[in-house]
Amino acid sequence: MLEESFKTKVGFIISLLAVVFTIKPFVDAYSNVGFIFLNFEITLAYAYYFFAACLALSVYCISLHFLLERYEIIRTLANKFYALALSTPPIFCFLWIITITINWISGFISHVPTEWLHLISGFISGLTAAIAGLKLTYNFNNRLTKIDRTQDRKERLEKLAEAHKLFKSEMYDFAVIEAFKVVELTVQRLAEAYGIPPSRNLNLLLNEFVARNIIDSNDLNLLNQIRINRNQSVHTANPTDKSTAEHILNISKTLITKLDSTPNAKAFSWLMYNRDKTISLFKEGNLGKCKESLDKLSTAWEEKDGTVASEIAIFFETALINSPHLVINIFEAKGQEFDFWLDNIEYMFFTDFIGGQTTTLRKNKNEMIQSIENYITHCNNEHHISMAQRILSSIKQANIKEIV
Known part of the structure; x- marks a missing residue:
């Protein structure tokens, strides 16, 4: 299943690409409109092609990340190119305004070399562009992370609801197994939130949680109880009875809510x-x-x-x-x-x-x-x-x- 943030990001970029094609006739008609900044001619056409190129590179990186998900740098590059694309129109307008302002000021301050004014304006513009790009990247990543985590939690709750349906259908072993999957996934997400290296060994993660005071000994005992019952459901011939399954589901629901609400603030x-x-x-x-x-x-x-x-x-x-x-x-x-x-x-x-x-x-x-x-x-x-x-x-x- 695709991440919710992946679908959201692709939707945004497709919309912007549609805008790129829509305004192409306008850009062609006024392609030479622009200004000279630090002895470089910056035209509307250059800004347009840079904007389109950043979007295209972002799409390419997103597609590549979909195939090579473990390489996080590809995702980072996709977000950087997207932020650059979003920054291009306001930075273009800002530089234009700066240029007009400098030309106006130079008419009153004749003893200050124009090159110095351009150098100062270049520094201010570069700093502004860098701050704007970093801010956009941060906000974009932060928003997508929230979308992912909210969607992830909703999916886990839906899976827990499936476990309850299995319980009502008197499939107690399957209900316990499904509940354990949700608890295990929640533990992994909690580890990510606290910067704990991922591990397939649940015991290692739980011991690390206790060492960092993320969970207490009572929570640890409950989690171990769920794990033991799950192993019995998978590896033994003895079926799980109704009361045990109901108990495990109740513990799972309580722990999932508690783990997701564990504060670090x-x-x-x-x-x-x-x-x-x-x-x-x-x-x-x-x-x-x-x-x-x-x-x-x-x-x-x-x-x-x-x-x-x-x-x-x-x-x-x-x-x-x-x-x-x-x-x-x-x-x-x-x-x-x-x-x-x-x-x-x-x-x-x-x-x-x-x-x-x-x-x-x-x-x-x-x-x-x-x-x-x-x-x-x-x-x-x-x-x-x-x-x-x-x-x-x-x-x-x-x-x-x-x-x-």
């Missing part, structure tokens, strides 16, 4: 330590009093790289039901994070991982809708209203799911 730890106080403040809704809690929640969301555990979701849920303006405040100047947060609303607030909570989730959904509609009615800020309407739309479209 001071902000998260602060929120956990001040959980009751933060929830109480969010219910009150005083923006001044909530400032520190909002800053910590915003940081915890970003540092968790999109992996949303129930511990973080409860803060957003409380704010949406009681004080929607707090959520607006968090994402007001963070459009990209806001988009990603909206994409996760169904998973955060309306997915029942425990079982038997659908009535409560439905009640929460109605309360959120009522609260946000009331906020929109009394709000005077058009931007805030627009954000609230997007939240409202996402909540109304969300389905309540039960992972059992």
